[in-house]
Amino acid sequence: MLSHDVLVIGAGLAGMRAALEARRKGVDVAVLTKVHPVRSHSTQAQGGINAALGEDDSWEKHAFDTVKGSDYLGDQDSIEIFCREAPGDIIELEHMGTVFSRREDGRIAQRPFGGAAFPRTCYIADITGQVLLHVLYEQLLQAGVRVYEEWFATSLIMEDGACRGALAMEIRSGQLQAFGAKVVIMATGGLGRVYEPSTNSLISTGDGQALAYRAGAGLMDMEFVQFHPTALRNGILVTEGARGEGAYLLNSKGERFMEKYAPKMMELASRDVVSRAEQTEIDEGRGVDGFILLDLRHLGREKILERLPQIHELALDIAGVDAIDEPIPIRPAMHYAMGGIKTDVHGASLLPGLYAAGECACVTVHGANRLGGNSLLETVVFGRRTGAAAAEYVDRVSPANVSEALVSHEGDRIKTILERPDGRDSVARIRMEMGQTMNQYVGMFRTEEGLQTAAAKLAELKERYKQVGVQDKSRVFNTSLLFHLELGNMLDLAEAIALAASHRRESRGAQFRRDFPQRDDEVWLKHIVIRYAPEGPGLDYSPVSITRWQPERRVY
């Protein structure tokens, strides 16, 4: 058995930031990740990271925008911490070497973003996530943190109700290994691939949420799934920074249709509002072959190439469109999970010894709808806080003494999958049917009937999943086995999302129920928490923290 004080699972921004902080506190920390750290999904974040740095801006304004963006479901105690600590974290990232784009006077530049009353999104052209991810990886190298690269966590080790480590498989050898830990920090990112299409990387399969859920940690706000307004044909993302820099959204008549839906903020209304507006235009016959047009032409060649080079290149590669001369066809696509492992403001989950940070966690600063630029911020603010809290927790517990029998038991489970005959059904087929079901019935517009259809379909897929095998029987780098295990994780999460969506009989933020189109604060100003049980998931509620902003009607 390998053992560490702190085991961080996942090496995106939140995981690496947490590891770095725990290391600074002097504990023995290791990071375990299924891909090399710089391959993590954080690298896909393009547009930027929010903080009230400007002279006329304030953390209170940032907090209000976040609360309003969340449709008043975000916990205001978390949001206050989030926005108050943001500037310090941005400055620290700059001191680590991040090459933030600058103003004339050499200070960090900020661009406007959706749902924000002030230009407070710091950026590095349109590759913000990539640059931050590499900087943090390099910090981890400098700090000498042990990284188990290309290891896949298969389950958490639980002892008397507390988390004492994880079982994981080295992808390169197929070898299973127990990792004892005084505390585990889950930082595995999003679950986007539960949907098809999605803007998320193929690796965003919600592994951490599923492992924590099965171990007994509650999942909160799972019904809130964000659809990004501007994705290319195959779900590839076009940054909100494009609209932040002034791009228009046009329908087939050439109208800036956002006028009808958000006359004040127009293209920069919050994402849930813009995505629903686009889909409405498309559904009512004012789309262009099922797409909306994102028009950058008036920004001019120079600005496009300087501020949005990656977008220019992606539109050329994928849509075959030169954004300097032509509008880009885009449509909404699943982008982000507001929900995740329920934590407090220190990252502690409902289970002793299990912490979580980043997209896999739900702290909850995003509530029913996240603002652009707030997800990167969440990774660093709550990654740091969680790393520090976990390091403190280490002092309070004795070392784990993990039984090696767990390894052989887990080995048997995996052997069963490998030994199944390769029948007519396949992991890829189940995965596709799951994704399409979620997109159709648990997407931007929901009804009870549709949600029941989804629940029935998911139950069928779960049954099929129990029988499905893989062709590849090898041990070394068996990606088919990984896809199989990931699918099992995603099916559990899909079920939780559909269940929460059906239970919440109102419309709020990203959850829009055609059969309950109004927000209902009297009944539903509360979080839904889902707990796993072998016989089927159970539901619970958690109150919303309101410190200084009473719910109001939300207009953009």
Place this chain on the structure above:
Amino acid sequence: MQAKLRVRRFDPESGDGVHYQSYVLEVPDYATVLDILLQIREELDDSLALRCSCCSAICGSCAMRINGQARLACKTKARDLAADGEEILVEPVGNMGVIKDLVADMDSFWQKARAVEPWLQPDGPPPEREYLVPHEVMRALTDVVACIMCGACVSDCTVLETELGLGKPPDQTFLGPAALAKAYRYVGDPRDAADANRLAALSRLEGIWDCTRCNFCVEVCPKGVAPMDQILALRRKAIERGYDEYLGARHTLEFEKTVRESSWL
């Protein structure tokens, strides 16, 4: 359209050694090589191993040799290589070991990146707010930090190919274009104060003077980082700073002297 892929297969467990396998399948017109490989996995053969994640040329996972040249599979349209349905050859990146099929062993790649100490080493404690630095300098550095560490440049580096071909142990070979571009990213950063140490270290054997300027790294880089240009920038800075006692530097300075004195090379 119909796509034909010929893929280099290797499974260390099978004992079969390296072989090539051909696949023919119907794919959408806009399919990238990665789309096709994933379709092969889903429809024909799920044992084909490869790394991939973002599908949008930013995670750096899917560098491989396609028709003999290192490229990102997700950024390479089949139609552009095989307009008339020609077979496309797909192999793992070069100059690295192979774990399985298209999955390269990148250990030496990451070790070399680490060897250039890729972290900011400022002089003294940082200011209270951000460092004040000109936008133009940050913008120029952004072109270098756009490197996604995919390994395409290292794959097709002719210096490494020669050294490895002659049997040199991988950890004693040329640092390579990716690590050196990374080094320039810090040497060129006005906030970094360690450029003297960095340039001295990079001037030694296996460093900046080992590049033969074949330009392949510039050609294959999918992100326009132009690693060779960064290596040349490091050389200029090294000479400016007086690190000129190394063979490559002396060679360069002799050339300059000859041209100045005789107008001949």
